[in-house]
Amino acid sequence: MADVSIEVTVNGQLRRAVVEPRLTLADFLRERCQLTGTHLGCEHGVCGACTVLLDGQAVRGCLVFAVQADGGSVTTVEGIAAPDGTLSPVQQAFREHHGLQCGFCTPGFVTSVTAFLRDNPSPTDEEVRAALSGNLCRCTGYQGILAAVRAAADTTSAGTVNAGTNNAATTNQEAR
Amino acid sequence: MSAAPLPDTAAARYAGSRVRRVEDARLLTGAGTFVDDVTRPGMLHASFVRSPHPRARIARVDTAAALALPGVHAVFTADDLNGDVVEAWYTGTGSMVPDTPRPPLAAGEARFAGDIVALVVAGSRYLAEDAAELVDVGYEPLPAVADYAAARTAEALVHEGYAANLAGELAGAPAETIADAYTSAAHVVSETIWEQAQGAVPLETRGLVAEWSRGSRELTVWAGTQAPHEVRMFAARLLGIPEHSVRVITRDVGGGFGQKVVPMREDICVLLAARKLPAAVKWIEDRRENLMAAGTARHEHGTARLAFGADGTLRAASLDHVQDVGAYPTPWPVGTGAATPMIFPGPYRVSAGTFTHASVFSNTPGRVAYRGPWAFETLAREVTLDIAARRMGIDPAELRRRNLLRRDEMPYSSPTGMPYDHMDPLETLEQALAVLDYDAFRAEQAAARSRGRYLGVGISCYAEPTTPAFGVYATEGATIRIEPSGKVNVYVAGGSTGNSLETTAVQLAADALGADIADVHTIQGDTAVTPFGAGTGGSRSGSMIAGAVGVTAAELRDKLTKLAAHKLEASEADIELARSRAAVKGDPEAGVSFAELADIAYFQPYALPPGMSPGLEASARYAATGMGLWACATHVCTCEVDSMTGKVTLLRYVVGEDCGHMINPAVVEGQIAGGVVQGIGGALLEELAYDADGNPVATTFMDYLLPTATEVPLIEYAHVETAPGPEPGGYKGVGEGGAIGAPPAVVNAVADALAPFGVTITRLPLSPAVVAGLIDEAGGSQ
Numbered sequence: 001m002a003d004v005s006i007e008v009t010v011n012g013q014l015r016r017a018v019v020e021p022r023l024t025l026a027d028f029l030r031e032r033c034q035l036t037g038t039h040l041g042c043e044h045g046v047c048g049a050c051t052v053l054l055d056g057q058a059v060r061g062c063l064v065f066a067v068q069a070d071g072g073s074v075t076t077v078e079g080i081a082a083p084d085g086t087l088s089p090v091q092q093a094f095r096e097h098h099g100l101q102c103g104f105c106t107p108g109f110v111t112s113v114t115a116f117l118r119d120n121p122s123p124t125d126e127e128v129r130a131a132l133s134g135n136l137c138r139c140t141g142y143q144g145i146l147a148a149v150r151a152a153a154d155t156t157s158a159g160t161v162n163a164g165t166n167n168a169a170t171t172n173q174e175a176r
Numbered sequence: 177m178s179a180a181p182l183p184d185t186a187a188a189r190y191a192g193s194r195v196r197r198v199e200d201a202r203l204l205t206g207a208g209t210f211v212d213d214v215t216r217p218g219m220l221h222a223s224f225v226r227s228p229h230p231r232a233r234i235a236r237v238d239t240a241a242a243l244a245l246p247g248v249h250a251v252f253t254a255d256d257l258n259g260d261v262v263e264a265w266y267t268g269t270g271s272m273v274p275d276t277p278r279p280p281l282a283a284g285e286a287r288f289a290g291d292i293v294a295l296v297v298a299g300s301r302y303l304a305e306d307a308a309e310l311v312d313v314g315y316e317p318l319p320a321v322a323d324y325a326a327a328r329t330a331e332a333l334v335h336e337g338y339a340a341n342l343a344g345e346l347a348g349a350p351a352e353t354i355a356d357a358y359t360s361a362a363h364v365v366s367e368t369i370w371e372q373a374q375g376a377v378p379l380e381t382r383g384l385v386a387e388w389s390r391g392s393r394e395l396t397v398w399a400g401t402q403a404p405h406e407v408r409m410f411a412a413r414l415l416g417i418p419e420h421s422v423r424v425i426t427r428d429v430g431g432g433f434g435q436k437v438v439p440m441r442e443d444i445c446v447l448l449a450a451r452k453l454p455a456a457v458k459w460i461e462d463r464r465e466n467l468m469a470a471g472t473a474r475h476e477h478g479t480a481r482l483a484f485g486a487d488g489t490l491r492a493a494s495l496d497h498v499q500d501v502g503a504y505p506t507p508w509p510v511g512t513g514a515a516t517p518m519i520f521p522g523p524y525r526v527s528a529g530t531f532t533h534a535s536v537f538s539n540t541p542g543r544v545a546y547r548g549p550w551a552f553e554t555l556a557r558e559v560t561l562d563i564a565a566r567r568m569g570i571d572p573a574e575l576r577r578r579n580l581l582r583r584d585e586m587p588y589s590s591p592t593g594m595p596y597d598h599m600d601p602l603e604t605l606e607q608a609l610a611v612l613d614y615d616a617f618r619a620e621q622a623a624a625r626s627r628g629r630y631l632g633v634g635i636s637c638y639a640e641p642t643t644p645a646f647g648v649y650a651t652e653g654a655t656i657r658i659e660p661s662g663k664v665n666v667y668v669a670g671g672s673t674g675n676s677l678e679t680t681a682v683q684l685a686a687d688a689l690g691a692d693i694a695d696v697h698t699i700q701g702d703t704a705v706t707p708f709g710a711g712t713g714g715s716r717s718g719s720m721i722a723g724a725v726g727v728t729a730a731e732l733r734d735k736l737t738k739l740a741a742h743k744l745e746a747s748e749a750d751i752e753l754a755r756s757r758a759a760v761k762g763d764p765e766a767g768v769s770f771a772e773l774a775d776i777a778y779f780q781p782y783a784l785p786p787g788m789s790p791g792l793e794a795s796a797r798y799a800a801t802g803m804g805l806w807a808c809a810t811h812v813c814t815c816e817v818d819s820m821t822g823k824v825t826l827l828r829y830v831v832g833e834d835c836g837h838m839i840n841p842a843v844v845e846g847q848i849a850g851g852v853v854q855g856i857g858g859a860l861l862e863e864l865a866y867d868a869d870g871n872p873v874a875t876t877f878m879d880y881l882l883p884t885a886t887e888v889p890l891i892e893y894a895h896v897e898t899a900p901g902p903e904p905g906g907y908k909g910v911g912e913g914g915a916i917g918a919p920p921a922v923v924n925a926v927a928d929a930l931a932p933f934g935v936t937i938t939r940l941p942l943s944p945a946v947v948a949g950l951i952d953e954a955g956g957s958q
Contacts, residue, residue, distance in 0.1 A: 087201075091205070
């Protein structure tokens, strides 16, 4: 199959590339954009480590082809913190609550939780667990992650978020 | 080296507190460097051709079509690589044991479904996988030894030369020597407990990048490993080159849990191939490969025989143990396998006991270490104890209370010769039961049963050997440099796979030197700049790094103190080190910063005290005084079982763990929780299943079920610090215990819930179908 020209806005920056149709979005991000924060844990859509936001929606980077993102806007874990490096409320909460150990699954959790709390700023504990059920972690036993998401939800729903620190939300709104 | 106590650090502020991790900033922003994030100029990519048959003769390997594909650089077969092996033994095992076969590529015969037959190297991973499909292998299928339990009488042999498929056997005293303890007992309870095959399943699969420099004849390896220095030593022996010609670099590793302790066959192939390639070569395992070929663990069974006096006093504890070692166990499995029944008597007061052990081959991948590799002993003992408690009509908590060792009985030698010391098993039980409020739960359980709901509580106790301090693990080194700026760099071997070893080293060094933690940095995982260390394994890193940092920092502390006393014209005894300053006691204004002291040490040698060497750098090694450190714990779990569907819902989970003093409670709790949830997975969900012919049927995360956030209970901790370890700081290991204690706690909780049905549980995992089946078999009603 012939290669395809695509244009994808990644973390606010327009990227043009010629890709094989079979190139996954995750491999495009990792290999063509050098954004290696998106990790591959299973390559069959279960573990969630490769989760990125495509036009604001959390998707599995291993189950989307790069050509499907043509014309779209992608936010990866590298685009979640503020440009000055200030961690987002979600990232901050993971740090405060020991929500990561080896850090391999972490980018997928950060992106998934960012989208989840944007859509549901005041979730119940059951909703938090359900929202996290598509991301696997083998280190933490989910204890610190559950605490972190609770804290991030309480922080954001209390209206204490500095809007300027949430690069992802800004990008996604523009993309819609 | 002595085991002198850590210096009296009046300014100790970091050890014992929940210091924020220094690893997190990079990992939360996608800026970590895992092995698949490494790229090298012109880098090539590897993919393996794997046998689809559990056992087959390899009649031919035709690589022509694969080599003809544009972008393919090489296809290696056993003929190309296997002859290059100079030596292939692991340092922890040594070269003298009768190690089991471990050819790089399968030669002549494929011995499990997934066995590696050829290695394809191409310009991209996509191309390498395309080419792997073009390698034409002529297989002649052979009957496989699919079931290890029947392997000793099977006609087929996994390896020629190993009669009855026996990799090795070990045994304790003959059973007749303790026969009296059984014949005189009021109760003897014997059960055979079966544990299913499981995988370590780190979220990051295995992988490495190997680059051979032809000019300098040096090998550089970027490895996802728990032990960078072991990779270096192994690679040097493998290729027959000096150790200093190999550099191993490890930054972030996405979990290991034992799977990344030593190089395995795929790693060996890539290391051998690198020398034949013009550029670096990367191999990153995919998940299917990880589940079908990265090794199995826990697949074993054992017959436990417990003897009791009329009052429930434990009189004897013996285990006859058989473990599946697959086709290519890594490393040698017999010695570690025998540890399982040797630890079986556990944290109990019991005078008689013996064991047998058999390691048996099968046509499945091969046994590898997995967090608490001997954990089956706790499963077998604790499940059998609960069965015994029900038969004797004694509450399981009370049965343990009567038999658990107390701190004042230490040291204590188990009947299999385990030298227990510095632990407090009974206290862990009492604390865990108190947190749960055991009596209140029993009342709640009775009330629930009267309403047709089945709640249960399960207890599990264990004694765990941590920080093995012999052979390759005997010592740990550190280098500490206070740089000319006054900032501190701590160099230790590392091998962190989520264990927070960077934070640990920084915390300990800051306290030991009296430095502000913000001034302390650590460098780990690069064999070119770090002292030798055996990496993570055996729950050793916290206590051994504490020792290494302690002895090294003591030298620098002494130098800082002398230098400051000289500069401030004060007595050494009056100098205090804190917040990166040396100050005079009682006169905080009279002080000098580490930066000023470093300036003198590096740039003003004439201002040093007479006889003092310039610079502020020290290297030292720590040797533990004993053979290891005993930790212990009690896990208490409650659950509800749906008697119609068989679904198990965990309600509460309490861990009372005696891991000595804690360097960082958040890290300790994270290690416990992670292990507990792996153990819950093993009890309820996970199974590396094979069909009757030896074909793997759990090769995706749709089939191999890991626990998710929806299944795990909130874990509660009751830390027991009444029996600190004998080494500096009183630390012990805590990395593996969670995974050891959890499976029997869960099994016992389910069995307790189902006690009204008369159900006895002896096999895992307890899937809803299995639990519902047990209820049906028992008649389906009370």
